[in-house]
Amino acid sequence: MGFMILNAAGERVLPGETVIDFRGDPAKLIKAVRGQAPGYSGKVLVEWPKDGWRQVYYDKVFGLVVRWMPDVPADFPVQPVTSATPEQPYTIATCGTCGRSWDDALVTSYTPAPAARCPFEAFHPLDLP
Numbered sequence: 001m002g003f004m005i006l007n008a009a010g011e012r013v014l015p016g017e018t019v020i021d022f023r024g025d026p027a028k029l030i031k032a033v034r035g036q037a038p039g040y041s042g043k044v045l046v047e048w049p050k051d052g053w054r055q056v057y058y059d060k061v062f063g064l065v066v067r068w069m070p071d072v073p074a075d076f077p078v079q080p081v082t083s084a085t086p087e088q089p090y091t092i093a094t095c096g097t098c099g100r101s102w103d104d105a106l107v108t109s110y111t112p113a114p115a116a117r118c119p120f121e122a123f124h125p126l127d128l129p
């Protein structure tokens, strides 16, 4: 299971980006370690720039929301791609919800994807109850 990390504005935050705690102090986001679930807060691992100290905090300390996001199985007909290749720079589509990209020129049972649909919808972040 992977994670999706969102800021207060609902925008994706990626590992390596700077996050600000409730005191206004910046830290480097290393990774999410737990998603929100009933009775559980999300948690993130951050690194403080002053001394390189790494520590786990609740996501809300940094105004973040960590959600669980199922991984795409290795045998799923469409696999996420990380970037456009020089051979096919115009056929890479990206989902605004999960942030995954795929080659929409590939003909599978899921792609080309109908407008505004994502082939990875079954693996989108889990809704909070």
Ligand SMILES: [Zn+2]
Binding pocket: 095, 096, 097, 098, 099, 100, 118, 119, 120, 121, 124
């Ligand atoms: Zn998606």
